[in-house]
Every structure is written in C-alpha cells, then in structure tokens.
Amino acid sequence: MSQEVDVVMDTPPEEQARPAKTAERIRLFAQPAIVVVVTAILLVYTFTRDLTATQKETLNFSTISGAVTTHIVITFVVTAIVLAIAVPLGIILTRKGYDKLAPIFIGIGNIGQAAPAVGLLVLFFLATGKTGFWIGVLPIAFYSLLPVLRNTMLGFQQVNPSYIDAAKGQGMSSGGILWRIEFPLAVPYILAGLRTSLVLAVGTATLSFLVGAGGLGILIDTGYKLNQQLILVVGAVLAVALALLIDWFGALAERFLGPKGLR
Incomplete structure (x- = not known):
C-alpha cells in the first residue's frame, strides 16, 4: 500500500494534470460538433415533414431565425452591460479605502442571483409599466452580474503582493501596475466569471x-399553450443548443484569451 502511495506522490504535477487537459481538449471539439449535429437533424426532420397549418405559422425559417437572433442579441447585450459594470466596480472594490464597501455590493449581487429570474422580470415590468427589449435585458443583467463581479475581485486579490512591490521598486506608477501586472493576472478569473454569466444570461x-x-x-410557450409537441421540442432543443454553444465560446475565451504563461 505504501509503495502505491509513493508512486502517486512522485508523479509530477504535469503528469497529474494531463488527463484533465486531454478531457478539456476533447470537450472543446466534441461539444460544438454534437450541438451542430443534433440541431441539424432536428431542423431537417422539422422542415421535411408535413406540418399542420398551426405548425407552419411558427415552424418556418423567418420565425425560428428571428427568435434565435433575438435570443443571441439579448445574451450579448446583457453580457456587455455586466462587463461594463462588474469589471470596473470589481477593480474599485479591491482598491485601498474602497474595499470596505465590497460586502455591500456583493450583498446586492447576491440578491440579484438569489431572486428568481422570472420574479425580477415581472417586478421590473410592474415598476416601469412597460414591455420590450430593455425590460427583458436589464433584469437579466442584474441576475447575471454576481459571477463577474466576484471573480474580478478574487482575481485582483489573488495577485502576489511581491509582484506589486517589485513593480513599485522599478518606479512603475499605480496605473501601470494595475493595467500591466494586476489586470493580466486577474484575466483568467474574470473570464471564468464571464463564462458563468453567459450561461446564466442565455x-x-x-x-x-x-x-x-x-x-x-x-416557441416554447407557443408549443405548450397550443399542445404542439413539435414546436415545444424545437424551441427547447434550440435553447439548449444555444446555451451549449455559448458555453463553448466561453471555454475558448478562457483557454486562449488569458496570459500565455497562465494557460
């Protein structure tokens, strides 16, 4: 038994991490392939069968492409809002003198995350008395804010203080230290939070x-209300496929956009 333990402990960290890296590479190739194949099969099946008049009203290229496009636009507008708010705020809350405010903003973010998304949408609708694109986008942005905010703060807090001291010793300004040392080292954490926010948003x-x-x-609501299983399945599968595809893009960003030395 002791010999087996010794073998495990003597294994270099690179060897231990290799299976996980291999699995991640396989997933990066397999995930989009599965999404494309399943979506293609579903759409071919849908458009090559005899549809009822009700199904034809919904299951046509214009309606489906319009729904998918709107869904993507909502997701990326939400993501842009989250990044524009959470990253600068996360940086500020890690600065000396402002870190005492961090629990307040994390608490607000926790409220948005803990509240049911449908409740946020309905409450925002009731508060504004309006409907439309932005009435859907803003509550979802609030709901998706916490992962990026928390990870941005964590990324900056994890920077080794010795790096900052060395930069100061070389005469680097506070702004230079922030953008040339702290921010690049925090990018992997920010990207991990962004990936989570993307999945939440979509x-x-x-x-x-x-x-x-x-x-x-x-599509999902139409299929449910009209008891049309094909419409319901198409809407649900496309929503799942889009979520998996967005998650894949997030994984690519984590893998290729971080500092080379930390990948």
Whole structure:
C-alpha cells in the first residue's frame, strides 16, 4: 500500500494534470460538433415533414431565425452591460479605502442571483409599466452580474503582493501596475466569471418573452399553450443548443484569451 502511495506522490504535477487537459481538449471539439449535429437533424426532420397549418405559422425559417437572433442579441447585450459594470466596480472594490464597501455590493449581487429570474422580470415590468427589449435585458443583467463581479475581485486579490512591490521598486506608477501586472493576472478569473454569466444570461433569456422582449421562449410557450409537441421540442432543443454553444465560446475565451504563461 505504501509503495502505491509513493508512486502517486512522485508523479509530477504535469503528469497529474494531463488527463484533465486531454478531457478539456476533447470537450472543446466534441461539444460544438454534437450541438451542430443534433440541431441539424432536428431542423431537417422539422422542415421535411408535413406540418399542420398551426405548425407552419411558427415552424418556418423567418420565425425560428428571428427568435434565435433575438435570443443571441439579448445574451450579448446583457453580457456587455455586466462587463461594463462588474469589471470596473470589481477593480474599485479591491482598491485601498474602497474595499470596505465590497460586502455591500456583493450583498446586492447576491440578491440579484438569489431572486428568481422570472420574479425580477415581472417586478421590473410592474415598476416601469412597460414591455420590450430593455425590460427583458436589464433584469437579466442584474441576475447575471454576481459571477463577474466576484471573480474580478478574487482575481485582483489573488495577485502576489511581491509582484506589486517589485513593480513599485522599478518606479512603475499605480496605473501601470494595475493595467500591466494586476489586470493580466486577474484575466483568467474574470473570464471564468464571464463564462458563468453567459450561461446564466442565455438560459434566463428564454423567459424574456414574458415582457415582450422575444427570444426562443416564444416557441416554447407557443408549443405548450397550443399542445404542439413539435414546436415545444424545437424551441427547447434550440435553447439548449444555444446555451451549449455559448458555453463553448466561453471555454475558448478562457483557454486562449488569458496570459500565455497562465494557460
């Protein structure tokens, strides 16, 4: 037994990490392939069979492409808002003198994350008395804010203080230290939070139809209300496929956009 333990402990870290890296590479290739194949099979099956008049009203190229496009736009607008708010705020909350405010903003972010997404959408609709694209986007952005905010703060907090001291010793300014040392080292954490926010946004966007913002939720709702299983399946599968594809893009960003030495 002791000999087996010794073998494991003597294994270099690179050897231990190799299976995980191999599995990640396989997933990076397999995930989009599976999404494309399943989606293609579903769409070919849908458009090559005899549809009823009700199904033809919904299952046509214009309606499906419009729903998918709107869903993607909602997801990326939400992501842009989250990045524009969470990253600068996360940086500020790691600066000396402002770090005492961190629990307040993390608490606010936790409220957005803990509250049901459908509740946020309905409450925002009731508060504004309006419907439309932005009434769907803003609550989803609030719901997706926490992962990027928390990971941005964590990324900057994990920077080794000796790096900062060495930079100061070389006469580097505070701004130079922030953008040339701290930010690059925090990028992997920010990207991990961004990936989580993307998945949250694309999943929650299926509810945006409730406030007239559109998206793939329209197909799911239509199929459910009219008891049309084919419409329901098409909407659900496309929503899942889009979520997996967005997650794949997030994985690519984590793998290729971080500092080379930390990949």
